[in-house]
Amino acid sequence: MKRYIFAAAVAALCLGLFCSFPSMNDQVQAASTEKITVLNPMGTPPPIELKPMAPRLDTIEGKTIYIVNDGYPGSNILCAEMQKGFSEQFPNTTFVYKDKRGGMGGGDQALWDEMAEKADAMIIPLGH
């Protein structure tokens, strides 16, 4: 008998839950064949602004390439190794290591100005 009472209580509880949310109950009831129309929940993405890439180099021979550390942990070690290792692999190219001020998200106008004057290209490791 106790088991029946328990089952009845559970059934009553379930019924109560569904009765509390008529929308869910309605949708469960309608789940089989009735077609309903629902709204798209997405927000609006920003338009993509297309920017042309900087002109490419015809060769890296004789050129100066800056390798810029943006401050993420380990990026300084990677950039230093790139400067050394790429100099070994491409001895006719000058690789310059630089630390960017302002952390990962900030700009460094002084460095941008320096590169505009002295660099032919830049490599910057980004992210994590």
Added chain:
Amino acid sequence: MRVQYIQGPVWAKTGEQLRKSVVFGINPLTGKKVAEEIVDKLTRPLAPEDTRTGQIKREMGPPTYTGTAAELQQLYLEKRYTDFMPIILPTEELVNEMLKSTSHDPDEPLGRMFPGSGAGETWTYTVKVAAINAVMAGAKPEYFPVILALGSTGSTAINVSDNGFAAAAVINGDIRDEIGLNYDVGAVGPYAHANVAIGRAWNLLSINGGNCGKVGTTYMGTVGNAQNALATIIAENEEKSPFQPLSVRKGFQKGENIVTLFSGWGILSAKNWKVNEWTTVMDYPMMAKAIHEGQTPGLFGTVLVLSPPIANFIADDGYDTVEKFTEYVTGASAKPEPKGKFGGFNMGPGFQVIVTGASNNNYWMAGGLREGQSIAIDNWR
């Protein structure tokens, strides 16, 4: 911009390891030498599509979808409109019912959201989009002003970071009882419809309104965070707390309906196991101080989530205001913050106290969360 993939992570590797894996290494996606690929990207002539200018507008699909309930549940799952759980399908009728709980125009811009940590693009969404997501979450219309207040902040509930950050919101004021928020047994867990549905609505609005939580693009949590399953909605137990409510400490009137955002590691982080000490004499202020010092320096500082008994122990020890307690924990007597910084991330020694939960035992939590902005909920009625 041309992008070169390298095998991560870079962090914590030695120079020799990076020299081997990157500088003289192979790109595992292409099987080619990294150095040669970089040179190619610097020298390969630009293709016509590399020099295009202008603007690309993106359509987010039709305004409505039609089908059976089962078909639509599957469609929304496949489109990643959900949190992988069944939703209440957002019919116009239900959305209009939700919108009746606010005086704001459905087409009013509500928020601008990006996936956090300075990453990704910023999406915008309206009051109506928030209502659609609130319906999907199973929220009752009376919760909607809270959901709008959360949405108006533009703060995502699901941060992109590979750290796997959590989001939480603390609610103060009479609305706690008005809408049935739980601040008793299991207060920070999923044990009341209002807490659960509001947290889920914030998550879904972040997923859909802000395009957050998309694995591989706008979600990169390395091991993830269980708190991301449901944004944590905490109602303070103002009645049993010996302290002023958080909102009052932030300058609002007692009883005023305020939601305050928190973000960080979560409400129980690995450094905080001192909260699980069991001894006969429990010096809670000293334990809190030790936890805070253990977390300093840190990214988010410390948040204590105290049950009323613990809060009262602390008050009885002479720290009858959060200000006095904070001064003890973070003040001159505290261990000075070590010099140096961790990758520029350190936010300094923040400290905050929330009181919630029941009085059936002396339990509490301590985590790494930092408070953000506080919003008046009633502005969104």
